[in-house]
Amino acid sequence: MISVKNLFKSFNGTQAVSDLSFDIIPGDVVGFLGPNGAGKSTTMKMLTGFLLPTSGDIHITNLSLEQSALEIKKKIGYLPEGAPAYGDMTPLQFLNFIAQIRGYKGAEKTSRIEQVVNQVELHEVLDKPIDNLSKGFKRRVGLAQALIHDPEILILDEPTDGLDPNQKHQVHKLIKNLSKDKIVIISTHILEEVTAVCNRVMIIAKGKLLFDDTPQALNRKSKYYGAVTLYCSYRADVSELGELEGVAEMEEDLSTGRVTLFPKPGAEILHLVTAHAQRCKLPIDSLYVEQGRLDQVFRQITQDISQEENP
Amino acid sequence: MRNLSILFRREFSSFFATPVAYVFIGIFLVLSGVFTFFVGGFYERGQADLLPFFNFHPWLYLFLVPAIAMRSWSEERKSGSIELLMTLPISTWQAMLAKHLAAWAVLGLSLLLTFPLWLTVNYLGNPDNGIIVAAYFGSWLMAGAFLSIGLCMSAMTKNQVIAFILSVVVCFVFVVSGSNIVLDAFKSWAPSMVIDVVASFSFLTHFEAMAKGVIALNDLMYFLLVTICWLFAGLVIIEQKKAD
CATH class of the missing domain: 3.40.50.300 (P-loop containing nucleotide triphosphate hydrolases)
Incomplete structure (x- = not known):
């Protein structure tokens, strides 16, 4: 050892x-x-x-x-x-x-x-x-x-x-x-x-x-851990997704049709999102749960320290 | 001991894996021939000995030995292979000694390959072969001292050209400290003891007797001590600077 x-x-x-x-x-x-x-x-x-x-x-x-x-x-x-x-x-x-x-x-x-x-x-x-x-x-x-x-x-x-x-x-x-x-x-x-x-x-x-x-x-540690990302095949009103219980924040990229929903700490939101999508017949192409993005965590961790030292 | 011999073999064969050793030996043989026959007046002297050959050795080594020593540590540091070498289960002195012995062996080989000169004097007359063997030994010993200076300078810098120039300068100081170039500068004012000390540091003074075949203990010890001191200095330097 x-x-x-x-x-x-x-x-x-x-x-x-x-x-x-x-x-x-x-x-x-x-x-x-x-x-x-x-x-x-x-x-x-x-x-x-x-x-x-x-x-x-x-x-x-x-x-x-x-x-x-x-x-x-x-x-x-x-x-x-x-x-x-x-x-x-x-x-x-x-x-x-x-x-x-x-x-x-x-x-x-x-x-x-x-x-x-x-x-x-x-x-x-x-x-x-x-x-x-x-x-x-x-x-x-x-x-x-x-x-x-x-x-x-x-x-x-x-x-x-x-x-x-x-x-x-x-x-x-x-x-x-x-x-x-x-x-x-x-x-x-x-x-x-x-x-x-x-x-x-x-x-x-x-x-x-x-x-x-x-x-x-x-x-x-990643902000993206447990987040749900979905792609719509054409523009649809997804604003209600952001108001679902357990969703803390929604990120929408209009050019690619990507929507990412961040859960509140500890919450699981996949079933809520799929249920809502079915109810509203959202034109979803693909949908997945994010495993966390290492590059983002890495930046977060290593940049915090450089900011601490050079405020 | 086992490590030393493995390291020695690697260093020695690396001289022959590249053209370094061949070029070195070739140039050494050509130059020693030129010095002996043209500058030294081998035939004109009418004596069957190798004095004109040995007398030029300090000057020959002055440029050739730094050339063969310059890459030893500089290249290791430049390529980063020193990191590999130093993390193997060996000690630094083994690496240093192996490098010295390997280059010294190449120098020894170059000296051995001058044997046609020895055959020539034996054909032309009846030289004292004991003297010739002793002079060869003395010359090789002096080469070892030059080499240790070169290794130390090579340990000092990553740049082979700088290592070469530094070692030529330091070797030059050691060679000429006994000659009038240096001694004249002291003669006018310094007490004779100082002059003696300066002169006693000279390779020329110590080699003079050896070239004539006289191996005195003080000359022998001088070259051995110079070699050990410079190798030790190189060891200290490489320990300090290996990671730079």
């Missing part, structure tokens, strides 16, 4: 991370969200021991990172931002090097390399210099490198950046298929990724932890 207490990091006077505390237990797949420059990468760099915190404590599997850095580094697989690698090597040479440093020899080494090559599907580029590979393959080489020793803790900084939708899907599948007693931390700008693979979300902005709960809880 990872236990972080009162973590601070400043670079030449700018506070990159301030007073971060959290615990991550095995089985957690944590999504780190936050605007650019929020301190996500800095936090990850400190967890991997690359950066030393200005102050604060990091304990990983009950070892202090300060005292047993080497021991801890053995347990972590890390994909740095941008998936750097040695460009003059081929993926095979590179993985071979990493496997050796991770302590594998002989047949075990070969089988580990074979397994990660299968996991991220690198076969076709094994003998081309990494410099000549496409962005997607470079990223996959980085992933392979992080997975090669089957680490207890996997820290991935933007693992799907630059991948096409198929490759993204593949990476999501890969993370989901990792055994359930591992700790996975990924940072991303893609909000859907969090709902797709994570069971815990942390939102960081300006170095502070603003939200730490499940993706579902994040959805529930």
Whole structure:
């Protein structure tokens, strides 16, 4: 498990991370969200021991990172931002090097390399210099490198950046298929990724932890959570919908014919809306209950803090 | 030890994965030939020894060693692979030492490939081969000292050109501190002790005896200490600046 207490990091006077505390237990797949420059990468760099915190404590599997850095580094697989690698090597040479440093020899080494090559599907580029590979393959080489020793803790900084939708899907599948007693931390700008693979979300902005709960809880914070959206095929009088019991607010977009009804807290309005629509014979094309809009919650959470600081 | 050898092999083979090592060795061989035969007057001297060859080594290393050292840390920092390297279960000194040893091995290989010169003097006369071996060893040792300066400068900046220029300047100071260019500036006013100290920092002074095949303990210790000090300085710098 990872236990972080009162973590601070400043670079030449700018506070990159301030007073971060959290615990991550095995089985957690944590999504780190936050605007650019929020301190996500800095936090990850400190967890991997690359950066030393200005102050604060990091304990990983009950070892202090300060005292047993080497021991801890053995347990972590890390994909740095941008998936750097040695460009003059081929993926095979590179993985071979990493496997050796991770302590594998002989047949075990070969089988580990074979397994990660299968996991991220690198076969076709094994003998081309990494410099000549496409962005997607470079990223996959980085992933392979992080997975090669089957680490207890996997820290991935933007693992799907630059991948096409198929490759993204593949990476999501890969993370989901990792055994359930591992700790996975990924940072991303893609909000859907969090709902797709994570069971815990942390939102960081300006170095502070603003939200730490499940993706579902994040959805529930959305104004749109439980709202009912419907589209009419032609202009109709929908104003009565806004007056239904349990509806707090109505939003109407005349150009597209979209109507969104926001419920009062705790109220469920779907059956009221459908009943009303039937009664008034509204020309409804489609109708659905919103699951919450992550981008809106994300903006809400991360902009609140910037407004607090620059009123 | 195991980590060191794995890192060493990676660094060493990376010199040969790119044209760096081939270009370096090629130029080293051509230039050492030019210096020995044309500038050093190998034939005209009429002596079967390699003194004209070894005498030019400090000047040859002055430009060639910074060229081979400049990429070692700069490139790691520029490409971000330093983040990968430093989060592997290795210590920084292992990485530093591996880089030094790998480049030093390339320099050693370049020196070995000058063996036709050795064959030539043996064909032309009867040189003292013990002296030649000792001089080769001394030259390699001095190359290691140059290299450690280059590595330290490379740790200082992400920019390889700046690393190169800085290391040439620092190496130049070390090379000439024993020559009259520098000593004349001190002679008029400084006590002889200061002059001796300045002169004793010179690569030239310490290499002079080695080029003649005399390996004195103080020269040996000097080059080893210079190497260790600069590597240590580089280690401190890279720990400080790795994340910049």
